[in-house]
Amino acid sequence: MRATTVDGDRSASRRLARLLTEVLAPGVLVTALPLLAVARVSDGAGDLLRWGGTALLFCAVIPVGVIIHGVRRGRLTDRHIGDRTQRARPLLTGLASVAVGIALLAALRAPAELFAVIVVIFVVGAAVTAVNHWWKLSVHAAVSAATSTVLVLLFGPALHTAWLLVAAVAWSRVRLGDHTWPQVVAGAAAGVPLAAGTFLALT
Numbered sequence: 001m002r003a004t005t006v007d008g009d010r011s012a013s014r015r016l017a018r019l020l021t022e023v024l025a026p027g028v029l030v031t032a033l034p035l036l037a038v039a040r041v042s043d044g045a046g047d048l049l050r051w052g053g054t055a056l057l058f059c060a061v062i063p064v065g066v067i068i069h070g071v072r073r074g075r076l077t078d079r080h081i082g083d084r085t086q087r088a089r090p091l092l093t094g095l096a097s098v099a100v101g102i103a104l105l106a107a108l109r110a111p112a113e114l115f116a117v118i119v120v121i122f123v124v125g126a127a128v129t130a131v132n133h134w135w136k137l138s139v140h141a142a143v144s145a146a147t148s149t150v151l152v153l154l155f156g157p158a159l160h161t162a163w164l165l166v167a168a169v170a171w172s173r174v175r176l177g178d179h180t181w182p183q184v185v186a187g188a189a190a191g192v193p194l195a196a197g198t199f200l201a202l203t
Contacts, residue, residue: 017175024169025080026143027067030121031060033147034114040154041111051110058101059121063094082178084136091129098122113154116202120150123198124191131190138179141187144169146195153199 022028034055042048067090070076081087102118124146131137148162170184179187 013175017172020168020172021080021140021176021178024140024144024165024172026139027060027064027079029143029147030063031056033121033150034059034117036151037114037117037154041114050108051105051114054101054104054108054110055114055118058097058104059118062097063090066090066093066097080140080178084132087132087139088129091125091132095122095125095129098125112203116199117150117154119202120146120195120198124194127190127194128187131186136179136183137190138170138173138184138187140169140173141166141179141184142191145188145191147191149192149195150199153196153203 035052038048038052038055042051067076067079067081070086070090071079076086076090077083081090098118098121102115102122105115105118124142128137128139128142132139144166148159148166151159151162166188170181170188173179173184174181
């Protein structure tokens with residue numbers, strides 16, 4: 001009975017870890033964060049559609065679509081690209097897409113806060129892409145930490161509660177065996193200063 005209970009607890013914790021990994025995946029966060037920023041800075045539906053549509057397409061739809069396509073074609077093992085050696089191409093393609101989005105938002109005269117959010121996504125993405133060439137740093141942890149940092153800067157101290165989500169993401173990646181604690185800590189440690197420095201420099 002004890003062994004059965006322990007096995008059940010482990011299974012439940014793995015299911016929770018899988019749920020957190022999916023719900024708080026980088027693709028989800030880089031979709032939600034620009035939309036929150038757009039909602040904050042838009043004066044009407046026109047701005048919301050123009051800026052939000054551009055940010056969503058180039059920061060989320062295209063990069064995530066590239067990964068999903070790669071999984072379906074068998075070039076990538078899974079949506080989280082667990083094999084470090086497979087990460088360079090989809091990450092670089094995603095960065096190119098975000099760069100186009102930055103240029104378009106500049107042309108559309110997007111507000112500084114929204115523009116800064118998109119540049120943060122690019123900078124953090126470029127950093128984790130570079131590191132992953134040599135070492136499997138956690139993209140989940142880096143993006144969740146960067147997202148929490150920007151949320152605090154956008155909406156104030158009440159959003160410090162978002163750090164609980166960073167801890168949850170870090171635990172889930174280690175629990176699933178996809179990363180070690182040094183890899184998730186390094187990811188979070190990279191995401192915070194990159195996000196804060198970039199956002200503050202542009203706003």
